[in-house]
Amino acid sequence: MPSIRRGRKQTLPISCNKCNTGNKDFTLSLLPYFAYLNLTVSSMSTIYRAYIHNDMPMIVFIVYVYFAYFVLDHCFTAFNKLPPNENSQKKEFLKFTICVLSSSILFGFACQFATFLSLAASLSIFVVVIASSLCLFYVHFFCDDPKTFRASCPNEKTSGKRNKSAKPVSEIALVIEK
Template sequence: MSTSRCNNHNTVPPSRNVDSKDNGLKFFPCFAFLNLTISSVGTIYRAYTHNDIPMIAFIVFVYFAYFWLDHCFTAINKLPPSDNSSKKKRLQFTVWILSTAILFGFACEFATFLNLPATLSISGISLAISFCLFYSYFIHDNQTNTG
């Protein structure tokens, strides 16, 4: 192996630029939204054929909550880390409430299929994640902004 081949591993071909990498990463959120839409429509159709109105309502809620969460996360990430405004607090509260509602909604939906210990463990996991989100957004964030 020649030394010129070994020394070229750090160079970037001139045809590649930073923007092409960034454009490739923009595909993943679109794929996630498309996957969520297809899965939601399929689940709603199956629930409709079985006359499961609560499942339809839950899937519609999760679908729109996912988009609202994405909007809130984008807005939070655009704010400076040291920002302590009421807008940031409202966004954090919205993220915490929507995430908790989705988690407990899934726990309630799956509880009908599981035995008591599994139901309690899924509910406990949902509760623990909700507490972690609360700690992260309200207690830890306040400590890092003030201290």
């Protein structure tokens, strides 16, 4: 018969970088560098092939996507460092920049693929791009609720005031264990 340990709290792994600080995360921290390396190698090979075939619009597009990806990554990093319940012009500017860069990259890919697809396939790609851009805009500007963000990381304090109706995490864990 397997022994059952009482009093031990079972937790699920959290993908939040602030919560996981073990050595196993060191290998995960190298993944963005591999993504940057893959993006660089793929971009250079595509630019070379476009140069051989004298396809200047493709070269311009790939250079734009390459630099826009890095700017977008920087904007996401700066946006995630800001406090979630802060309403500042910097946060609004970052949201706007993220939406514009993401949408322009999506529209660029739609335009590049539309050149060699049928009219129906091209229109369906543009519908998907427009829908995803509108969803991104909606999520960033209308659904940005700091209260729902803080529910995912209970260890961090949102403000100096405590909600009297909310139970501490230890009481909730005791209820779950019983």
